[in-house]
Amino acid sequence: MLEVENLVYDYPGHRALDAVSFTIERGSITALVGPNGAGKSTLMRLCAGLEQPFSGHVRLDGADVHANPRAAHRRMGFLPDFFGLYDDLSVAQCLEYRAAAQGVPAAQRKSVALAAAERLEIADRLGQKAGTLSRGLRQRLAIAQAVLHEPSFLLLDEPASGLDPSARIGLSGVLRNLARDGMTILVSSHILAELEDYSTHILMLRQGRVVEHAPLITMGAVTERRVEIRLDFARPVVELRKRLIAIGNIEVLSCGSDEAVVVSDPDPIARAAMLASVLAAGLPLASFSPERRSLQDIYLARMKAAAERPPLRLVGPE
Missing domain, CATH: 3.40.50.300 (P-loop containing nucleotide triphosphate hydrolases)
Incomplete structure (x- = not known):
């Protein structure tokens, strides 16, 4: 166009x-x-x-x-x-x-x-x-x-x-x-x-x-290759990040004591298996939902990354 x-x-x-x-x-x-x-x-x-x-x-x-x-x-x-x-x-x-x-x-x-x-x-x-x-x-x-x-x-x-x-x-x-x-x-x-x-x-x-x-x-949580899922737990869990990583099929993006954001395959069956493995590990999962970043979050992150890049250097003949 x-x-x-x-x-x-x-x-x-x-x-x-x-x-x-x-x-x-x-x-x-x-x-x-x-x-x-x-x-x-x-x-x-x-x-x-x-x-x-x-x-x-x-x-x-x-x-x-x-x-x-x-x-x-x-x-x-x-x-x-x-x-x-x-x-x-x-x-x-x-x-x-x-x-x-x-x-x-x-x-x-x-x-x-x-x-x-x-x-x-x-x-x-x-x-x-x-x-x-x-x-x-x-x-x-x-x-x-x-x-x-x-x-x-x-x-x-x-x-x-x-x-x-x-x-x-x-x-x-x-x-x-x-x-x-x-x-x-x-x-x-x-x-x-x-x-x-x-x-x-x-x-x-x-x-x-x-x-x-x-x-x-x-640029948000959902792409063709991955989905970011927010997991909320019924109570604080000691070493929650380590316990999630130990499950073996979960990438942890961020983690607190009673919540975490993890990466899952976008396929619903794979996502269901991932959630089942969290419950099978004895973690008190209370709720889950797609984690979507706002446009403001995306904008601030990209602008920060751009500001941190080294400036372009023009190289010419000596």
Whole structure:
């Protein structure tokens, strides 16, 4: 869907993006995360064709975004972190004006505006001025403007910024619906718990470089090769780790006196055998459940590992 190849972008005295490469799959919702100054907003603007890279390429379905940005914009929607609305225009007027800017024929603008308003659940506000809307409704109007031309790829930079918890939940539902409708979405946010609700992939940036890009399902407790299981015991067990290891078919990841996280084969029969062996060893197993790491835990662990890696050394001729 979207291919980014060796993207480099410099500000005066500072390299914002350094050889960034990744591919976003069609139909995915990719969470773009990283500390302040990592290059997230710069990457968004480059992917949207609003900035020219120092080197590298951005391709949307094989077409170079920067070679023909107007053609790319017909297939993209973009909502920047700081967006503006015409406060004196009604919601309907804002949407119809945007439809005109996107080249929608005059006869279709009202229907296109109505469809976008219904999709974002603001059809009951069509006559209300944009300047009187709440923060959450303004955000919905801005997204409606970004998607009314039915883009195949949507970029959202901090869409939940400033929203209350109820509005964030509503936004999560909106993004899931857009993905179900066939849009591929790249969304940046500092609210990791919110991203976890709807994202399928994660793209981590640090100091202008990609730390990791992977499906979320492969970064949690469950993969094709292993399952992490939390074991809770009815009472503290002396030398619990040693007793678990002594069973012989258990890898212990962490252990306390009355709980442990172990690795099991994902096959249910093998998992049942492992649990049976724990009981057969006389351990007072009270409950067990899959142990899933949160997106925040994954993010912090990856960023810590990236910070501990030695910096790259450029080796040239003596």
